[in-house]
Amino acid sequence: MILCRSLSYNRYGEFMAIKPKPYLIPSRPEILLKLATLLKSAEPDVGAVVNLLKTDVSLYTVVLSTVNSPLFSRVGRLSSLQQAVMRLGFKRLQTLITVISLKRSLSKTGRLDRFWDTSTEVAELAARLAGILSVDNPDEAYALGMVHDCGVPLMMESFSDYRRFLNALEGSDLAGLSSLERQQYGVDHFTLGAEIAAAWHMPESVCGAIKLQLHYPLELLKPSAAINDRSKALFCLVLLAKDISGQYRRFWRLNTPRESWLELKPALEYLGLPDIDYLDIRDDCLDQLERVR
Template sequence: MYKDKNKKVASDNKPYVIPARPEALITIVELMKTGDPDAGEIAEILKKDVYLYASVLAAVNTPHTGLCKKITDLSHAITLLGVDKLFAIVRLAALKNSLSKTGRLDRFWDSATEVAELSASLAKKLTDADSHKAYTLGMMHDCGIPLMLESQPEYKAFLRTVNGNDLTSVSIAEQERFGIDHFALGADIAEKWYMPEYICDAIRLQAHYDQVLTSDIECSDEARTLLSILILAKDISSIYRRFWRIYDTTDPLPELKEVLKYIGVPDIEYLDLREDFLGYMVQKDLNDSNSQQQG
């Protein structure tokens, strides 16, 4: 696991209070340690936390899980998905619920969901990585931001000043201004909330992805692959957010050189794939807009 001198700051610096884990999650973790958790017992534990149960059920029925029919019973979902995947969904839903208590974060979660869905799709198209793991990283890659917003009154204005900056510049500016960057804080949150080591490392190392992919920074191959997928997903999402501005999609992508090299995808192939994703996203938004107007 990657270690960083920044890591302890999130715990020691009093303004940053990592959200408490719900009792249901802690109980399920203990049950998972038995090695043979019962699906019905997990479902019963979740039913005691109505909000979490509803959130998990909603998450189970999103397209990325790959289930063909709408699920109304979590015991059935566990049978179809397996305990490990269901636990990953529970963990993610619980953390999202907890972070959402820090304030109105609709736009934040919309952006995270977009990156997560892109990550899952890219994982399937370009790598052998588990799309569920890629989705989890996509949802949680900026999970330190809500806590920064809650604990630092000036952080919202700060975000506007660094909008569009590269990840390394953002990291340096955050450390100089607040004593920690949101990547390290996010990794600490993920670790406390039982996220796997490769997810925690990928969150923490976003600002150093080029060094990670050239092996200058040590971490697992799984973390490297998921981080590569995340960087590409963020690239597509970022371009889409400024889609109607002038943007030259024939750029040589120098900032993505190491990412594409690591996963073995030529520039031209990625550019074509990116155009396909952008076209799909435009059409989806148009369809959603038309549906709302008709409704």
């Protein structure tokens, strides 16, 4: 775990104290560090990658189940880890291992199955939308979908009453929620999520997109805004994915359907996607969810 500390200085710039923050960011597991080392090679050794993954039985199982999910599986079911690695490709594999490892590191506060099921659904939808709209990297869209709210489990771990706090605010808009979090706990889960993503060496565009959730007026998506364009596009994809997931599950506790639709307008405008076209895409995605679930 990474102990987070904040430095304090007086008005003359003199150091005064080091104040620990009330949370610990989980460290990247050893297997992820070893994988990153293997993949730095100009021509990574597939056999070495497969052997590394085989050292973690649960990770091996999750990779195989994921590669056979509707998002990744387009031909037939795979039973070989080597086939799975070849189908995914090294970049997508690294993304997948990172989000799986992060999920495991942030699942120590009791049952969070519902939370992660929804995150996985949002991730798969975001990756699919990236392909449909040809606006960005599907792997980064998938990664953001998985971790866009990863600060929530850490808030639960760090603050014993956070789960009750969140349940009491069901239906609050995102800006209102983050403001109340800062008042109550001195930090909001979006800022915390961006810190986690940065500590885990996730792409800068993903870290930036997590931060975008803090303040989401139309101005942030204008060309003049000093925000990475990839972050803007990824954020918009995940916002649409959350809307589709919410329509399907009637579960996304951070937004009511009315507020969610209002928040979609700037994202649709940024993507150049007319409302009626988006509704058609949403219906198609909902139909697919009904078929595969």
